[in-house]
Amino acid sequence: MEATETKQYIIVNLGTEQYGIEIKYIENIIVMQNITRVPKAQSYFLGVINLRGEVIPVMSLRKKLELGSDIFTSVSRIIIVKPEPSAAPVGIIVDEVKEVITLESSDVEMLNYDEKDEKASLSAGVGKYGNELINLLNIPGIVLEKEASKKKNKGTS
Amino acid sequence: MDVSQYLEIFIEETKEHLQNLNEQLLILEKEPENEGTINEIFRAAHSLKGMAGTMGYKRMQRLTHDMENVFSEVRGGKMKVTSQLVDILFKGLDALETYLSNIQNEANEGTEDYQDILNALDDFMKAGMGNAEGTKEAVASNPKVSVQEVPVDHGKHKYLNIKIEEHEKKAIAKAGMLGLNVVGLTVYIQEYCVLKGARAYMVNRSLEEHGEIIKLYPTAQDLEDEKYDFDYSAFIITKESPEKLSQLAMRVSEVKEVVADYIKLSDADQEAYTAAVKQDEALQSQPKTVKDPGSLKAGNAPAAKQTTKPVANRSVRVDIEKLDVLMNLVSELIIAKNSLISLGSDGEKQQENGFHDQIEYLERVTTNLHESVMKVRMVPIESVVNRFPRMIRDLSKKLNKDMELFMTGEETELDRTVIDEIGDPLMHLLRNAADHGLESNEERERAGKNPVGSIFLDAYQDGNNVMIEVRDDGGGINVEKIKKKAIERGAITEDAAQRMTDKDIIDILFQPSFSTAEQVTDVSGRGVGLDVVKTKIEALGGEIEAKTKLGEGSNFIIRLPLTLAIIQSLMVIIGSEKYALPLGSIQTVENVATSEIKKVQGKEVINLRGNVVPIVRLGNILDCEEKENAPDELLVVIVKKGEKLAGMVVDELIGQQEIVIKSIGKYIKNHKIVSGATILGNGEVALILDVNSLV
Numbered sequence: 115m116e117a118t119e120t121k122q123y124i125i126v127n128l129g130t131e132q133y134g135i136e137i138k139y140i141e142n143i144i145v146m147q148n149i150t151r152v153p154k155a156q157s158y159f160l161g162v163i164n165l166r167g168e169v170i171p172v173m174s175l176r177k178k179l180e181l182g183s184d185i186f187t188s189v190s191r192i193i194i195v196k197p198e199p200s201a202a203p204v205g206i207i208v209d210e211v212k213e214v215i216t217l218e219s220s221d222v223e224m225l226n227y228d229e230k231d232e233k234a235s236l237s238a239g240v241g242k243y244g245n246e247l248i249n250l251l252n253i254p255g256i257v258l259e260k261e262a263s264k265k266k267n268k269g270t271s
Numbered sequence: 272m273d274v275s276q277y278l279e280i281f282i283e284e285t286k287e288h289l290q291n292l293n294e295q296l297l298i299l300e301k302e303p304e305n306e307g308t309i310n311e312i313f314r315a316a317h318s319l320k321g322m323a324g325t326m327g328y329k330r331m332q333r334l335t336h337d338m339e340n341v342f343s344e345v346r347g348g349k350m351k352v353t354s355q356l357v358d359i360l361f362k363g364l365d366a367l368e369t370y371l372s373n374i375q376n377e378a379n380e381g382t383e384d385y386q387d388i389l390n391a392l393d394d395f396m397k398a399g400m401g402n403a404e405g406t407k408e409a410v411a412s413n414p415k416v417s418v419q420e421v422p423v424d425h426g427k428h429k430y431l432n433i434k435i436e437e438h439e440k441k442a443i444a445k446a447g448m449l450g451l452n453v454v455g456l457t458v459y460i461q462e463y464c465v466l467k468g469a470r471a472y473m474v475n476r477s478l479e480e481h482g483e484i485i486k487l488y489p490t491a492q493d494l495e496d497e498k499y500d501f502d503y504s505a506f507i508i509t510k511e512s513p514e515k516l517s518q519l520a521m522r523v524s525e526v527k528e529v530v531a532d533y534i535k536l537s538d539a540d541q542e543a544y545t546a547a548v549k550q551d552e553a554l555q556s557q558p559k560t561v562k563d564p565g566s567l568k569a570g571n572a573p574a575a576k577q578t579t580k581p582v583a584n585r586s587v588r589v590d591i592e593k594l595d596v597l598m599n600l601v602s603e604l605i606i607a608k609n610s611l612i613s614l615g616s617d618g619e620k621q622q623e624n625g626f627h628d629q630i631e632y633l634e635r636v637t638t639n640l641h642e643s644v645m646k647v648r649m650v651p652i653e654s655v656v657n658r659f660p661r662m663i664r665d666l667s668k669k670l671n672k673d674m675e676l677f678m679t680g681e682e683t684e685l686d687r688t689v690i691d692e693i694g695d696p697l698m699h700l701l702r703n704a705a706d707h708g709l710e711s712n713e714e715r716e717r718a719g720k721n722p723v724g725s726i727f728l729d730a731y732q733d734g735n736n737v738m739i740e741v742r743d744d745g746g747g748i749n750v751e752k753i754k755k756k757a758i759e760r761g762a763i764t765e766d767a768a769q770r771m772t773d774k775d776i777i778d779i780l781f782q783p784s785f786s787t788a789e790q791v792t793d794v795s796g797r798g799v800g801l802d803v804v805k806t807k808i809e810a811l812g813g814e815i816e817a818k819t820k821l822g823e824g825s826n827f828i829i830r831l832p833l834t835l836a837i838i839q840s841l842m843v844i845i846g847s848e849k850y851a852l853p854l855g856s857i858q859t860v861e862n863v864a865t866s867e868i869k870k871v872q873g874k875e876v877i878n879l880r881g882n883v884v885p886i887v888r889l890g891n892i893l894d895c896e897e898k899e900n901a902p903d904e905l906l907v908v909i910v911k912k913g914e915k916l917a918g919m920v921v922d923e924l925i926g927q928q929e930i931v932i933k934s935i936g937k938y939i940k941n942h943k944i945v946s947g948a949t950i951l952g953n954g955e956v957a958l959i960l961d962v963n964s965l966v
Contacts, residue, residue: 150948150956151848153893155939162935162948164956169933169948202936257938 119219123241125248126193126208128176132248133208134215134241135193139253141203142194143211146186160184163192163205170194172205178256179236185209197254204257215248217241222250278378281326285371288315288322292364293661296357300664303352313342319367321498328380331370337392338363344396359391361665431455433488433504435534442485443536446508454482454513456531457504458520468497473523475505478516482509501527506534589647597647600640607633649684652730652739655694656681659701663726666705673712673723674705680730685737689811689831692929693739696804700741700827701726703801708743708825718822720744739829748819750776777817781805809952810929840949840959841908842925846895849957850921851930851949856962858909858916860924865903877907877918884909886918887965893944912966919965932959 123134124143142165149161149172158177162169172192174184184190184207192205224239235255241248295312298305320335338360344350366385373381433455435443443453458474460467471494475484486506489499509516513531520529607629614625656678663676685693709715709724716722727742750773757763757779763771781801801817808815808829819825840851841860861879868875868886875886886907889895907918930949935958946961 148955150958152935152939152945152958153895154944159939162939162956162958164950164954167950169935169950169956171936171939173938202938204936204938 120216121219121222122214122216123248123250124193124214125212125243126175126191127210127212128179128181128208131181132212132246133175134217134248134250135195135206135253136238136250137214139195139197140193141196144192144194144205146190146192146207160207165194165203165205168203170203170205172207173257175206175208175251175256195253195257197257201258206256215241215243217243277326278374281322282371282375285319285322285367288319289364289368289371290657291315292319293361294657296360296364297660297664299352300354300357309342309346313339313346316342317498321493321496324498325496328370328374330382330384331367331380334363334366334370334385334389337389337396341392341395350395356395358668359388359395361661363388363392433486433506435486435506435536439486439506440536442508443506443534447536451482451508451510452512453485453534454507454509454511454516454531455504455534456507456513456516456520456529457502458526459502459528459530461525461527462501463525467499467501468495470523470525471495471499471503474520474526477519477523478505478507478509481511481516481519482507593643593647597640597643600636600643603636604633604640607636646684648687650687650690651681652683652685652690652693652737653681655690655697656728656730659698659728662698663701663705666702670706671711672705672709674709674726675723676701676726676728678728683730683732683737685831688929689813692807692811693829693831696807696829697728697739697741699801699804701728704741704743704745704825704827708745710746714746718746733830737831739831740826741829742824742826744824747821747823748777748780748817748825749821750819753777753779777819780817781815805952811931814952840928840930842928842930842957843908843921844923844925845889845893845921848893848895849925849951849955850889850893851928851957851959852908852910852919852962853946853959854927856910856912858911861907861909861918863905863907863918865905868905879909879916879918882916884916884918886920888920889960889965890920890922892965910962910966912963915966917966919962930957930959 122137124137124140126133126135144165147163147165149163151161152159152171155161159171159173160177162171164170176182176184186207187209189210190207191211192207193211194203194205196203221242222239223242225237236252237255238250238252241250292312292315295308295315298308299312302308316335316339320332320339323331323335341350341356341360345352350356363385366383366388369383370380373379446453458471460470475487475491475494478484484505484507487494488504493499494503507516511519513533517529517531520526610625610629610632614622614629659678660676663674667674704726705724709726710718712722715724725744727740729738729740729742731738753776754763754768754771757776758765758768762779762782768776781804801815805815808831811831813829813831816828816830817825818828839854841854841857842849842851844850863877867877869877871883875888876883877886878884886905905920906922906924907920909916909918932947933949935945935948943961943964945958947959948956949959951957
C-alpha cells in the first residue's frame with residue numbers, strides 16, 4: 115500500500131487478544147451504558163444507546179468476531195466509530211481500552227486470507243509492535259456489511 | 272353579512288391586539304406619561320372595537336368601546352393613569368379574552384356582560400373629568416400629531432379640530448399654488464340612518480366628482496366600517512366653493528347637515544410648505560388610502576409577523592425569508608439535475624469526476640433543504656413568553672411582593688409543537704419563582720437585597736438544544752427543609768437522607784406531589800408542581816435541572832431539542848422492556864380473559880364485538896422474557912391496519928406520551944419491526960414498534 119506512512123491505533127483487549135483500531139475512525143470512547151435491546155436484529159447488535167440525545171446502535175465485537183459472549187466489567191468500553199466520515203456512528207464494545215500506538219506502514223503486514231473467507235473483510239492486517247502482534251481491525255468491513263442494501267436512512271435529526 | 276369566513280382572521284388579530292394591549296398597559300403602568308404607548312393602546316383598542324363590531328359581537332364591542340373611551344381621556348390628558356385604573360383595564364382585557372375564547376370554542380361571545388367592569392370604567396370616566404366631548408374622536412394616522420390636539424370647541428365646524436399633518440399641509444400648499452381651494456367640511460348624518468358607512472361613501476363619491484379628498488377623519492376605512500358616530504370631517508381640494516360642496520353633500524339622503532368653509536394655512540406654514548412642495552413633488556399624498564397602521568402591527572413584534580395571515584388554526588406563520596431560502600434550494604436542485612443531464616454527453620473520464628461532484632452537490636442541497644423545511648416549523652419563543660410580564664404583574668399584586676421580570680432571547684426559535692406545549696411548564700416555573708422563590712419585601716431588605724425581586728427568563732440556543740432558564744434572586748431552595756419534609760412524608764428514610772447529595776435532594780422536588788411552600792397559597796403550592804413540569808418537558812424530549820444557592824436564588828434550566836419529529840404514542844411494557852406504539856393506529860385497549868382466546872387454524876383469535884380479531888403475542892415476536900405465571904386476563908391493544916384489526920398483547924400500559932422519533936440508524940436490520948426509537952425522560956431508549964409490519 116503506502117510507502118512509509120505512520121498511522122495511530124488504539125489498542126483494545128478482547129479476552130486475551132489485542133486488537134488495533136485506527137484512530138481516524140474513532141469519534142469517542144465512552145463507558146458502558148444501558149443498552150436497549152432491539153429485537154430481531156443481527157445477533158452481534160446488542161441494541162441501541164442514548165449518546166447525548168442521539169440513538170446509536172451498539173455491536174458486540176466479540177460476537178462479530180465469533181469470540182463468544184461479552185462479559186461486561188468496569189473497564190468495558192464502548193468505542194464510537196464512524197466507518198466513513200459521513201456515515202452514522204456505531205458503538206463497538208470492547209473489554210478494555212489500553213493505549214494509543216503509532217505504527218509505520220512497514221510494520222503492518224497484510225494477511226493472505228482466502229478471498230471467500232468472510233473474515234478477510236474484517237482485518238486490516240497485523241501490526242508488529244515491539245514483541246507483540248496486533249490484529250488491526252478493518253472498521254468499514256466490520257460495520258458495513260457487504261450485502262447492506264438497505265437504503266441510507268439517517269432519520270430526522 | 273356572512274362573517275364566518277373572517278372568523279379565523281378575527282381570532283388571530285384579536286389575539287394580537289389583546290397581547291399588544293397587555294404589553295402596552297404594562298409599560299403604561301410604569302410610565303404613565305408615555306405618549307407613544309397611550310397612542311398604541313388607543314389604536315389597538317379602537318381596532319378591536321371595530322373588528323368586534325364588524326363581526327357582530329355586541330358585548331365585546333361595548334366593552335372595548337368603554338375601554339376606548341377611557342384610553343381616549345388618558346390620551347387627551349384629562350385622566351391620570353393610576354394603578355386602580357390599570358387594574359380595571361386589565362380586568363377588561365381578561366374579559367375580552369374570555370369573549371375571545373368563547374368565540375373560538377362556540378363561535379359566539381357568550382352572554383356575560385361584565386357589568387361590573389363597565390360600571391367601573393364608567394366611574395372612572397365620571398371621576399376623571401366632566402367633559403365627555405371628543406371622546407369618540409377616532410384614530411389619526413399619525414399618533415404623535417394627534418396627541419398634541421387641543422380640544423378647542425369649534426362648534427359644528429368639527430373639521431377645524433383636526434390636526435393637519437405635514438404631508439397634508441404640503442398638499443394644501445400645493446393646491447394654493449395651483450389656484451385651487453381647500454375646503455374643510457363636516458358632514459352630519461341622521462341619527463336614524465342604518466347604513467351610515469354606505470352614506471358616507473355616497474357623500475364622498477359625490478364630493479370626489481368635484482375635487483380630491485385629501486383627508487378623512489375618521490379614516491376612509493373606519494367610515495366604511497361604520498366606526499364613527501354620526502358626523503365626520505373631510506378636507507377637499509377643489510375648484511368649487513364651500514357652499515357648492517355642502518349642497519352636493521346635502522343631496523345625498525339621510526344627511527342632516529353639512530358645514531363647510533375654506534381651509535387656509537397660516538402664512539408661515541404656507542411659505543414653508545410651498546417651498547417644500549417645490550423641493551419634493553413626489554410627496555403628493557393620497558391620504559384616502561392611509562389606513563390605521565395599528566391594525567396590523569403588533570407593538571414591537573418583528574416585521575416578519577405581518578407577512579402572512581393564517582387561515583387555519585394549525586397554521587404556521589412563515590417568515591418570507593425562510594420561504595426564499597427554500598425557493599433558492601429548490602432552484603439549486605434543478606441546477607443539479609440539469610448538470611447531471613449534461614454530464615451524460617461528456618467523455619467517460621470527465622463523466623466520472625463530474626458525477627461525484629454532482630452527487631456531493633446534490634447531497635449538500637438536499638441536506639440544506641431538509642434543514643430549511645425543519646426551520647419553517649420553527650416559531651420564535653416570543654409568542655409564548657410575551658404573556659408573562661402581565662402574569663408577573665398580577666402575581667406581584669396578588670402576593671404583595673414587588674418583583675420584576677427580565678426576559679432575554681425571545682427571538683430564540685423552537686419547533687411549533689414545542690412552542691404549543693412549553694407555555695404551561697414555563698408559567699408554572701415562573702409562578703414558583705414568584706411565590707416560593709422570592710422572599711417578601713421585608714425579608715429581602717433584611718437580607719440586604721434590593722427589596723424588588725428579580726425573575727429572569729432567558730432563552731438561548733446551545734448547540735443542538737434550546738435552553739430556557741427561569742431564574743430568581745430569591746432565597747434559593749432550602750435543602751434542609753426539603754430533606755425534613757421528604758422524611759416526614761416518608762419519601763426517603765433518614766439514613767438515605769444523610770447519604771444524599773444536595774443535588775439528589777433537589778431532585779426530590781421533581782417527584783410527584785412534593786411542594787415545599789410551607790403555606791399553601793392561591794398561586795402555587797397545591798403540591799402538583801414540578802413533577803408536572805418535568806413530565807411535560809420530558810414528553811417534549813427535553814430535560815430539566817435545578818440549581819440553587821441558599822440565599823442567592825434558584826435556577827431552573829430546561830433543555831429542549833431543537834429539531835423534532837413528534838408523535839403521540841402509547842407507551843407499553845412488554846416483558847421488562849418499554850415500547851412505544853404509535854397512537855394513530857390504535858383503536859382501543861381491551862381486557863381479554865385468556866378463556867376467550869380461541870384457536871382458528873392454529874392462530875389465536877378473539878371475538879371482539881362480532882369481529883374476529885387475530886391476537887399477536889408481542890412478547891413472543893420480540894423474544895422478550897416471559898412472565899413467570901401467565902395471567903388470567905390479557906391486556907390487548909387493538910390496532911388497525913387499513914381494514915384489518917389485530918390485537919397486540921402487552922403486559923402493562925404506561926400511558927400516552929408524545930415522543931420524539933429518532934432513527935436507530937441503518938446498521939441494524941430487524942425486518943422493520945422497529946420503526947425508530949425515542950429517548951425517555953430518564954435517558955433510556957425505548958423502541959417504537961411499527962404496528963403495520965406486525966399485523
